[in-house]
Amino acid sequence: MMNYFEETKKLLNNSVLFYLITTGMDGKYSYINGHYAKEFSHINNNFVGQPYHITMHPDDMNTCVEVSMKCFENPDKLFPATIRKHDGSGGYVYTQWEYKAMFDDQKNPTGIFCLGYNITKYVAEELELQIAQEEIEKNSVTMEKIIFQQSHLIRAPLSNIIGLTGILDKTLLDSNTSNICDMILESSNQLDEVIRSIVNIART
Numbered sequence: 001m002m003n004y005f006e007e008t009k010k011l012l013n014n015s016v017l018f019y020l021i022t023t024g025m026d027g028k029y030s031y032i033n034g035h036y037a038k039e040f041s042h043i044n045n046n047f048v049g050q051p052y053h054i055t056m057h058p059d060d061m062n063t064c065v066e067v068s069m070k071c072f073e074n075p076d077k078l079f080p081a082t083i084r085k086h087d088g089s090g091g092y093v094y095t096q097w098e099y100k101a102m103f104d105d106q107k108n109p110t111g112i113f114c115l116g117y118n119i120t121k122y123v124a125e126e127l128e129l130q131i132a133q134e135e136i137e138k139n140s141v142t143m144e145k146i147i148f149q150q151s152h153l154i155r156a157p158l159s160n161i162i163g164l165t166g167i168l169d170k171t172l173l174d175s176n177t178s179n180i181c182d183m184i185l186e187s188s189n190q191l192d193e194v195i196r197s198i199v200n201i202a203r204t
Helices: 002-012 034-039 058-073 120-169 175-203
Strands: 019-024 029-032 079-086 092-103 109-118
Touching: 002 019, 002 109, 019 034, 019 092, 058 079, 058 092, 058 109, 092 120, 120 175
Parallel strands: none
Antiparallel strands: 019 029, 019 109, 079 092, 092 109
């Protein structure tokens, strides 16, 4: 088992994408790869022997403990954890990890093996997507209100105007008033077509 971890450490020691760390049963770093050392050098120049939590958001410490316990309870499984790390500017970067328990040849627990990478960009894009979806949903509700108003609240009285104008036009009116009724009717029909067009566009 330990040989497997040692080979993995050699393979990813100089990775430019992945973080690789191990912690002992005392909760202190026992190994970090070059990428982790470089990315978090603003926190410490030599992590080995330091407590595992010095790089992370305090609220994420419990996540590490809970995931580590699952690893020892299920030695053959990997368990994920999302951890926020200090970025050196007062903020945090988001990192995604997989934890696995380490054991010696006598099957005694020796620590936790962690493989991770930076997902800050992904988290930011997810947040932007969520905001965009919320905006779309908000606009959709607004559009539905507009369609309803156009279809019912506006067209209903407009239809009444068209009907009443048609009735007036058939009564005994002088030619001038009759012409006015015709113009009202024509304008009302044109407005009705515009409203229908707006509703159709909104529904597509």
